[in-house]
Amino acid sequence: MSGRAVETDDLTKRYAPDVLAVDGVSLEVDRGELYAFLGLNGAGKSTTIRMLLGMIRPTSGTARVLGEPVTAEAPGLWSRVGHLVDVATAYPELTVRENLDVARRLHRMRDRKAVGRVIDRLGLGPYRDRRARALSLGNLQRLALARALLPAPELLVLDEPANGLDPAGVVEIRELLRELVHQQGVTVFMSSHILAEVDRLATRVGIVHRGRLIEELDSDALEHHRDPRLEVDTRDLEAAERALRAAGRDPRRTGTVADPLLELRDPRSLTAPEEIASLLVASGVPPVRLAIARETLEDHFIRLTSREATA
């Protein structure tokens, strides 16, 4: 077991001269991490995931998975990887058990009992002999996840794993992924639109926008974003910033280009925001807004992508 779980260098995919889907993405995911890959629709997430799985050939750049270069035909590598790409699909004429048996054979696994175990693990027992065409969207998604987990992979690559699941199903999958990462050391590389779930699960987050990786947040940065802060808005931010610094505080510029703010994170400002109000009034720059905020990953993502959109 050598090398990182996922490693890309300047990975680029151009579908046509004017269609650049992925633009020089370089990232590294260590073993045992849960790396969340976030982006708006069309940002390049699925194309990147498909390049990691050898389904799409990069225009330039390289990708390595579990220490091996990604190629379409790499039996040794793909026996260690489970994947769920985009919308869950299954052979409609086959039952849940038969669909998983197909996956077992394609993974060249001799252990027939693995199918029963993964059926139980994903709560598909009542549906084992039901044809896939008769499954609900949620159970189809469970089947696709079961297929990804079947080979007991070292790396799970999941594109929107919570698609179609009800709230209880989302929590169940979250706990399953947490167990896989923390107790079994599986590496998970996933994209998701459900940012609240990602916020709770991910050890690292990469944000992709218009094909480019625009930010990576490690667990410290994610925690930092969750910390409370005092947001201050005035009609003259520069004057307010000077006044606060003169008073020994440490304001920082934040917000969007269109709606800039100052933020304070020191404990005194958070416990006594009225002092800040008095200070700004006394300095001639009274606050038009003063609020304690706690930024979620969703807030951060929206702010970042809207800033990029206006840039």
Next chain:
Amino acid sequence: MTGLREAVRVELLKSRRSRVPWLVGAGFSAAPLVTGLFMVILKDPETARRLGLLGAKAQLAAGTADWPSLLSMLGQAVAVGGAVLFAFLTSWIYGREFADRTIRGLLAVPVSRGATVVAKAAVVAAWGLAIGAWVVALGFGVGAIVGLPGWSGELAVTAAWRMAGALVLTIALQPVTGLLASVGRGYIAGLAWAVLTVAASQVLAVLGWGDAFPWAVPALLAGAAGPDAGAIEPASVALVAGTGALGLWLAVRWWQRADQAA
């Protein structure tokens, strides 16, 4: 070509559970049954006259109610029916992976893409041979039930070999249909190709160029494509085999190299 055995088992399971191969078999069974119906009509002119137009058409197509006529009609039906229905089966076996978006499950797995493509061709061949054997046997059974005159062992063996040869050559060409269904990412391209090649075969055979067009060769062998009936050279068989092999190689290469973004 890692995992060919597993790939074949997977493809057999999928095809066995699907209605499509069974529908193809049922549809192909109509060929000997309709041929038998014509023989019944021709055998009894009174009934034929009472049926009016149908009786007249049957007389035009087959002439007389005997074993040589039945086996000649059956040969034509096997050649044309096989070309269309086996292309339908092949288009489904390859194209359904794209139409149902199940292709993703066949990628990034230890069984190689080449093995999957070859397994699909093998399963098409297995179904084609089974359906073809059933149709030919049904044709002989229908002839026996109708009680036609003119039977001879030599005639039966010659006709059976010609029909078997036509079926095998038709099956050998199916990888090209599989390639087109893959490149077209669905059923339509393969089916359109089948219709085009059947039409082109008829025209080229009439013009005397049938032995140089791979898709006309099975029909020539079965006597369904004009005046050159039954006269094919080893070079024509080699042409068919080469075309099928090239189609299979190109299909494997396409699966290995094309982007799968669906």
